[in-house]
Amino acid sequence: MTRYTDEDLLTYLNGDFDEDAAQSLEQAVGEDPELEQRLMGLDPLAAMVGQAFESVPRDADIAAISIPAAEPVVAPARFGGLRLVGTVAAMLVAGVVGYVISPPGPTPEPAPIGWKLQAALYQALYVPETVAAIPADSAAVSAQLASAEAALNRALPQDSLSDLPDLELKRAQILAFKGKPLIQLAYAKSDGTPFALCIFLRGEGKPDGPVNSEVLAGLSTASWSQGEFGYMLIGGQDDAFVTDVAGLLVEQL
Amino acid sequence: MVTLLSNRKHVVAANYSMVSSNSLDALVREALTQNLKGIWRFAFSLSGNPETANDLVQATCVRALERSHQVTSDHRLDAWLMTICRSIWLNDLRAQRIRQTQSLSHAPDAALLDPRADTETNFFASEVFTKVMQLPEAQRATVMLVFVQGYAYREAADILDVPIGTVMSRLSAARGKLKHLMNDANTAAGE
Structure with a gap:
């Protein structure tokens, strides 16, 4: 295969390649x-084109568009197994709970949602603006990591977690799945793509698992488990990148 | 089960069909909220008209929620929404719009740009905006997906249902028509 230099690519972009090339x-x-x-x-x-359309449309231009209202879902007060932060998660939870209460007629009982799929559904709602809006604040991240360490009862070394290739650590959040802590470390790739490292306290007595790649909620993931903890790196659509970074994390965590 | 982004290397066994229809509805609803401006830009690039773009986005919202049960784990929801938008345009609204206007030529409306920007910035943005909106529909939509929405060529190819080479050819043709703008920008920067 031809090896293209940046000069070749610029020549193509400038329209100076002949048709065959x-x-x-x-x-x-x-x-x-x-x-x-x-x-x-x-x-x-x-x-240049992106900037020209940055402000289009203005909010007023799309004010007339309405997303049809959801049908109301009644959630039971006693359900406390799943708890995620934010409006989005609340909506997801309402949906899940609604299904548990009244599954539609002949449809088979759905398989339970595991922590990885639930975390992936949450992460799928992240857009570059979500992580770009988080201010760079190392002290704040340190404090968040300290809280996360307390929740997991294990160390989360900031130096290692902040030293991943092409990924900037933006925030650590404590979520929970079925009453157990689920830590989400939010990262921004240099191109803005949101990524997350999720660490779930799955409990004792479960076998370790090697790094496994799969797509969840349309996002590349690499997950593995060790001891009490399950891990998942998630984000973007570059499976090789996610797997490579997961390999580094396996060594560091 | 519909699979829209078939170039993915791995497809997980679990999928959204395991999630309740209410969850999928909420997921699609949130994706619509987060991507509304992006869908609108794409709809605008297809129709070349802000009013039709509004109609197209509204129809996309309704159709996406009707079809939320079809979402699978290998969908990127933003791309899925774009695909629905394009489908509605091609199947439902395009012919209607042509009947209304006799053609899809139009006067691009640079008044949509943010008037708060300084005069020089606004003038240049207005020129870029106008030139992009004067491109043929296929080039315009491709430019919008790649240059504005940031989709990779292969992702834009999936949304537009064309080979990746067609996406690149359309962009090359668009570059040829927009190249002088780049030269203008470089000249202005050197002054």
Whole structure:
């Protein structure tokens, strides 16, 4: 396969490749996501056009659009197994609870949602703006990690967790799944993509599991378990990146 | 079960069908809320008209909620919503819009831009906006997905249901028409 230099890619972007060379590059990009990302990163028009449309539409332009209201769901007060922070999670929980109370007629009982899928559903609602809005504050992260350490009763070394390739640690949140702490460490990749490392206190007496890659809620994940804890790194659509970073975390945690 | 992003290497066994329909409804509802402006931009790029974009986004909201039970674990919900938007445009609204206007040519409305920006910035943004909106529909939609919404070429190809090479060709054609804007920006920066 042809090795394309940045100069080659800029020549293509400038429209100076002949037709055959352009077709060869387009075929190569189709087979190589890394080449695709390099080419996209060099395209000067993207930022210019993106900025021109940044303020479009204004809130007033879309004020007339309404998302149809949800049908009301009654949740029982005694249900306390699942607790996530935020409106989004509350809506998800309401949905899950609604199903538990009154499953629709002939549909088989659904399989229980595990902590990983539930965390992935939550993470799927993150957009670059979610993590971009979190101010860089190392002291705040230290305090959040200290709370998370107390919840898990284990160390979470900030140095190691802040030293992941291309990922900036933005925040540590304490969530819970079925009454057990579920820590979400929110990261922003350099291109803005939100990522999270989730650590779940699954309890004792369960076998360790190696790193397993899968897509959950449309996001790449790598999960593994060791001792009392289950781990999941999640974010983006680059499976290889997630698996590579998970490999580093396995060594550090 | 519908699979829209078939280029994924791994597909998990568990899927959203294991989640209650109420959860999926809430998930889609939240995805609509978070992506409303992005869907609107895409709808605007397809229709070239803000009023039609509003209709298209409204229809997308209704259709997405009707189909929330079809969501699977390998869906990226934002891309799924874009696909619904495009489908409604092609199947329901495009012909209607052509009948109304006799063509899809239109006068781009730069008044949609934020008037708070300084004059020079606004002038340049207005020029870029106008030139993008004057592109043919297919190029315009591709530019919007890749340059504005930040989708990778292959993701845009999935949404538009075309080969990745077609996405790249459309972008190349658009670049040719927008290149002078880049030169203008470089000249202004050098002054």
